[in-house]
Amino acid sequence: xxxxxxxxxxxxxxxxxxxxxxxxxxxxxxxxxxxxxxxxxxxxxxxxxxxxxxxxxxxxxxxxxxxxxxxxxxxxxxxxxxxxxxxxxxxxxxxxxxxxxxxxxxxxxxxxxxxxxxxxxxxxxxxxxxxxxxxxxxxxxxxxxxxxxxxxxxxxxxxxxxxxxxxxxxxxxxxxxxxxxxxxxxxxxxxxxxxxxxxxxxxxxxxxxxxxxxxxxxxxxxxxxxxxxxxxxxxxxxxxxxxxxxx
Amino acid sequence: xxxxxxxxxxxxxxxxxxxxxxxxxxxxxxxxxxxxxxxxxxxxxxxxxxxxxxxxxxxxxxxxxxxxxxxxxxxxxxxxxxxxxxxxxxxxxxxxxxxxxxxxxxxxxxxxxxxxxxxxxxxxxxxxxxxxxxxxxxxxxxxxxxxxxxxxxxxxxxxxxxxxxxxxxxxxxxxxxxxxxxxxxxxxxxxxxxxxxxxxxxxxxxxxxxxxxxxxxxxxxxxxxxxxxx
Numbered sequence: 001x002x003x004x005x006x007x008x009x010x011x012x013x014x015x016x017x018x019x020x021x022x023x024x025x026x027x028x029x030x031x032x033x034x035x036x037x038x039x040x041x042x043x044x045x046x047x048x049x050x051x052x053x054x055x056x057x058x059x060x061x062x063x064x065x066x067x068x069x070x071x072x073x074x075x076x077x078x079x080x081x082x083x084x085x086x087x088x089x090x091x092x093x094x095x096x097x098x099x100x101x102x103x104x105x106x107x108x109x110x111x112x113x114x115x116x117x118x119x120x121x122x123x124x125x126x127x128x129x130x131x132x133x134x135x136x137x138x139x140x141x142x143x144x145x146x147x148x149x150x151x152x153x154x155x156x157x158x159x160x161x162x163x164x165x166x167x168x169x170x171x172x173x174x175x176x177x178x179x180x181x182x183x184x185x186x187x188x189x190x191x192x193x194x195x196x197x198x199x200x201x202x203x204x205x206x207x208x209x210x211x212x213x214x215x216x217x218x219x220x221x222x223x224x225x226x227x228x229x230x231x232x233x234x235x236x237x238x239x240x241x242x243x244x245x246x247x
Numbered sequence: 248x249x250x251x252x253x254x255x256x257x258x259x260x261x262x263x264x265x266x267x268x269x270x271x272x273x274x275x276x277x278x279x280x281x282x283x284x285x286x287x288x289x290x291x292x293x294x295x296x297x298x299x300x301x302x303x304x305x306x307x308x309x310x311x312x313x314x315x316x317x318x319x320x321x322x323x324x325x326x327x328x329x330x331x332x333x334x335x336x337x338x339x340x341x342x343x344x345x346x347x348x349x350x351x352x353x354x355x356x357x358x359x360x361x362x363x364x365x366x367x368x369x370x371x372x373x374x375x376x377x378x379x380x381x382x383x384x385x386x387x388x389x390x391x392x393x394x395x396x397x398x399x400x401x402x403x404x405x406x407x408x409x410x411x412x413x414x415x416x417x418x419x420x421x422x423x424x425x426x427x428x429x430x431x432x433x434x435x436x437x438x439x440x441x442x443x444x445x446x447x448x449x450x451x452x453x454x455x456x457x458x459x460x461x462x463x464x465x466x467x468x469x470x471x472x473x474x475x476x477x
Contacts, residue, residue: 065410070445077435199315213307
């Protein structure tokens with residue numbers, strides 16, 4: 001067992017390393033663009049006007065209510081084929097990009113992340129205390145200034161733990177790219193298994209790398225959480241077991 | 248269009264398999280979750296460590312990887328176990344359906360244990376003390392006091408988990424179980440109409456998650472009927 005593990009790690013380390021880099025790349029781009037897209041979605045979602053609210057609601061509902069692998073296949077095979085059927089597209093210079101699964105993966109992951117993050121942002125925005133909004137209005141702040149100075153900072157404080165979970169969710173979601181032939185971490189492990197027929201060694205190596213990424217992220221995000229909450233005075237004692245709260 | 252090139256029944260069959268998958272995983276997920284939560288809240292350090300590391304491990308690994316590991320690795324494990332017992336070369340095949348169920352139960356059980364742990368901690372400590380004072384054994388306390396209330400506290404979390412479970416069953420198509428996604432892929436391939444088939448698959452999933460949401464909302468209302476509202 002151990003010789004096999006060393007064999008896999010020794011012979012296929014470059015595959016795993018490249019897979020790791022691609023996983024990180026997919027994660028960083030998806031989370032960054034997904035979060036940027038989520039902000040207008042969430043703001044529109046909390047609008048009091050039904051016709052502004054409807055579109056982001058439908059978008060969030062569909063993307064949260066269907067499996068990511070289905071969304072990915074729909075984009076890559078479904079939309080991909082519709083594009084391929086356009087006359088003359090296959091001779092066009094954009095075709096090299098239009099048939100590359102990388103862009104379909106990224107697009108799907110960005111939209112999916114945006115839907116999940118927008119939903120938690122909606123919760124954050126709606127939970128900003130009314131008194132703070134009234135105070136902002138009393139100071140003469142315009143709605144956009146209120147968002148920038150009051151609502152968004154408060155929202156980030158509140159949603160940060162849930163946001164951390166969503167980032168980890170996106171990391172795990174990137175493993176689906178392997179189903180459309182991308183060679184990220186899971187894809188690399190699957191290829192190693194196909195070559196060596198050593199499923200434990202390959203999949204567990206990949207699993208350990210995922211674990212390292214997840215707990216590095218968790219650690220880093222905890223640090224940012226402390227920074228976001230720097231203005232709050234700590235009242236609760238630092239240690240102690242969580243007590244049973246009365247219902 | 249409506250009969251999907253004569254494959255409408257195939258898709259419905261796939262839908263049935265998806266429902267079967269969800270309902271088969273559910274009891275395992277609940278039992279593993281309850282065991283995990285009890286381990287995490289146990290008096291014994293070893294059990295606590297086991298419970299915590301289970302969640303820590305599963306939380307950090309993609310579901311797809313767990314499914315692949317159990318599908319490919321599980322066969323080898325069971326096979327060598329069978330050879331060890333019988334002493335001769337045997338060929339064992341774990342059906343993809345059950346390896347998928349095992350993988351999903353393992354993953355969802357870890358998240359369920361967090362839900363149940365939080366629910367157990369929501370039960371007022373005074374009730375447990377009162378039960379102890381009445382001379383109930385820990386088993387009796389669990390059956391009579393904790394379990395009936397657990398349901399109510401855990402329902403919102405379970406609602407969420409069941410949504411995730413429905414969506415995660417789609418991943419099992421990767422190892423060849425003929426549920427909705429797999430049927431859609433077959434249809435898309437043979438009829439050269441991926442957009443149509445995947446669209447139908449997505450609509451089916453959307454209706455499943457919607458129905459699950461409505462059922463759980465009803466159950467949550469029902470479970471709260473004896474509780475005074477603030």
